[in-house]
Amino acid sequence: MREFEYARARDGREAVALCEPGARYLGGGTNLVDLMRLGVETPARLVDVSRLPYDRIEAAPSGGGARIGAAVRNSDLAAHPVIRRRYPMLARAVLSGGSGQVRNMATVGGNLLQRTRCPYFQDVSKPCNKRHPGDGCPAIEGDHRNLAIIGHSDACVATHPSDMAVALAALDARVHVIGPGGERVVPMPGLHRLPGAEPGRDTVLEPGELITAIELPAPPPGRSVYRKVRERASFAFALVSVAALLGVDSAGVVRHCKIALGGVAHVPWRAARAEGALLGRTAGPDAYAAAADAELALARPLPRNAYKVTLARNLIVATLTELAP
Amino acid sequence: MAEITLRVNGVERSLSLDTRVSLLDLLREHLGLTGSKKGCDHGQCGACTVLIDGRRANACLALAVACDGLEITTVEGLADGEELHPLQAAFVECDAFQCGYCTPGQLCSAAGMLREPGPSAVTGDLTEDPALTAEEIRERMSGNLCRCGAYVNIVAAVHRVAAERAREVAGR
Numbered sequence A: 001m002r003e004f005e006y007a008r009a010r011d012g013r014e015a016v017a018l019c020e021p022g023a024r025y026l027g028g029g030t031n032l033v034d035l036m037r038l039g040v041e042t043p044a045r046l047v048d049v050s051r052l053p054y055d056r057i058e059a060a061p062s063g064g065g066a067r068i069g070a071a072v073r074n075s076d077l078a079a080h081p082v083i084r085r086r087y088p089m090l091a092r093a094v095l096s097g098g099s100g101q102v103r104n105m106a107t108v109g110g111n112l113l114q115r116t117r118c119p120y121f122q123d124v125s126k127p128c129n130k131r132h133p134g135d136g137c138p139a140i141e142g143d144h145r146n147l148a149i150i151g152h153s154d155a156c157v158a159t160h161p162s163d164m165a166v167a168l169a170a171l172d173a174r175v176h177v178i179g180p181g182g183e184r185v186v187p188m189p190g191l192h193r194l195p196g197a198e199p200g201r202d203t204v205l206e207p208g209e210l211i212t213a214i215e216l217p218a219p220p221p222g223r224s225v226y227r228k229v230r231e232r233a234s235f236a237f238a239l240v241s242v243a244a245l246l247g248v249d250s251a252g253v254v255r256h257c258k259i260a261l262g263g264v265a266h267v268p269w270r271a272a273r274a275e276g277a278l279l280g281r282t283a284g285p286d287a288y289a290a291a292a293d294a295e296l297a298l299a300r301p302l303p304r305n306a307y308k309v310t311l312a313r314n315l316i317v318a319t320l321t322e323l324a325p
Numbered sequence B: 001m002a003e004i005t006l007r008v009n010g011v012e013r014s015l016s017l018d019t020r021v022s023l024l025d026l027l028r029e030h031l032g033l034t035g036s037k038k039g040c041d042h043g044q045c046g047a048c049t050v051l052i053d054g055r056r057a058n059a060c061l062a063l064a065v066a067c068d069g070l071e072i073t074t075v076e077g078l079a080d081g082e083e084l085h086p087l088q089a090a091f092v093e094c095d096a097f098q099c100g101y102c103t104p105g106q107l108c109s110a111a112g113m114l115r116e117p118g119p120s121a122v123t124g125d126l127t128e129d130p131a132l133t134a135e136e137i138r139e140r141m142s143g144n145l146c147r148c149g150a151y152v153n154i155v156a157a158v159h160r161v162a163a164e165r166a167r168e169v170a171g172r
């Protein structure tokens, strides 16, 4: 690991001032420390933001939204009574990520900005456009079984690994940020970006911008859930996952619908076409299959990950059927 | 280099350290507490699990400097003098290990897990705090791998202590 300076900020402004070029914010360190040990990240300074006063979850009275501090630990988010009651898909998404130990350490801000699990990205002996633009992408010809089927480019086919981010993208979360240029709010989806010709940039954040909080609007009426398919029953990243909310009226018509997919793209993928195909339609497996097909018409699988298209389709149908048979 | 002070198993320790040292290497190499094990150094096996301010964490992913001022409990600090922690006693009684390499991490993880509120990924009703069934224990302990495959007896040992605690709470 390369030598680095360590600094602990007392407030957000101080953190931003300390985060000079070459520096990185440190949350729980569960991704960053690992990548530093692998030589993928080589910051000259770490600015520890895990003890900043962004450690609270504030919930508006019943029927309202919630604001989650960026330093809230993943386990505290999932255990919070209001999150469990009001945003079950978010609690379930967080609980399905990592282990009890990882969730105790991981912060909400760090979870959103964790890097891809593409095996070449994590191996500095291999070329990778995300680490070094222009070096090439060995995953396209090589091991891409678990990489993207939608929205990828010739430069990069990586996926975003976060479960929590999938639920946040479905819930229209708003990410509060402070930086050298002041404060701003970035909507989700919209925080993460597709790789295009610049795979080195995972998000629209500028260097030095610090996430301070996530704001959730009041959830639309309906039931919601998060389902994740992986290679073993626990403690593994998603092959494909879905966060879904469905609100069906007394006549059986879909009035509210939010769907996002994980494990399929460089971003938590909001399935807007599927939502559009369902709103106003009579709920039921046929409508769900048509909605899944509308979304997955966008899929461009690679030679060895076409299984994900079928998996995503079946998972969408099964999940929506669970919510409203 | 950085100056840090932390409490390890109730004893205050002040050290001058390279910022790159992990909490795990601090414990093992600098303090000689070799109970916590290094299985993977990537957060994937749980052999390094310790309690940081009472919460279980992977010591291999924690930077020692970031633990300045915090309270660390390792497997060496679980017993009360000569009296084994109930989890340690249950592991012995249930034969919950073979080579023992994962055991310190399993013990610290279980000790932290028993204090963690709320549901897990396998809980049906999220608004409840479920009873710790074998299924719940397996899910909650999934961050601790055992190469010897002693899982059946590990789950039995943890279940025994969880059930004792539940009876104590119910009897109060």
Ligand SMILES: Cc1cc2nc3c(=O)[nH]c(=O)nc-3n(C[C@H](O)[C@H](O)[C@H](O)COP(=O)(O)OP(=O)(O)OC[C@H]3O[C@@H](n4cnc5c(N)ncnc54)[C@H](O)[C@@H]3O)c2cc1C
Pocket (backbone or CB within 6 Å): A024, A025, A026, A027, A028, A029, A030, A031, A032, A033, A034, A049, A070, A071, A096, A097, A098, A099, A102, A105, A106, A107, A108, A109, A110, A111, A112, A113, A114, A115, A161, A162, A163, A164, A209, A210, A211, A212, A235, A236, A237, A238, B042, B043, B044
């Ligand atoms: C073994 C293992 C298994 C895992 N399995 C899963 C899984 O199944 N699903 C899943 O979703 N995740 C999984 N994870 C990933 C885990 O969720 C992330 O590592 C964690 O959420 C990152 O949070 P952190 O606070 O530790 O971030 P850090 O590692 O501290 O930081 C991550 C990145 O975010 C930046 N950062 C941190 N905080 C801020 C902030 N406030 N503002 C701006 N930038 C910031 C850092 O500079 C860094 O670039 C796993 C991790 C491990 C080690």
Ligand code: SF4
Pocket (backbone or CB within 6 Å): A116, A118, A119, A120, A121, A127, A128, A129, A130, A131, A136, A137, A138, A139, A140, A147, A155, A156, A157, A158, A199
């Ligand atoms: S898919 Fe992206 S991250 Fe993986 S090797 Fe290609 S460029 Fe690198």
Ligand code: FES
Pocket (backbone or CB within 6 Å): B037, B038, B039, B040, B041, B042, B043, B044, B045, B046, B047, B048, B049, B058, B059, B060, B061
């Ligand atoms: S050594 Fe820390 S999790 Fe494996």
Ligand code: FES
Pocket (backbone or CB within 6 Å): B096, B097, B098, B099, B100, B101, B102, B103, B145, B146, B147, B148, B149, B150
């Ligand atoms: S007892 Fe050998 S690794 Fe678990």
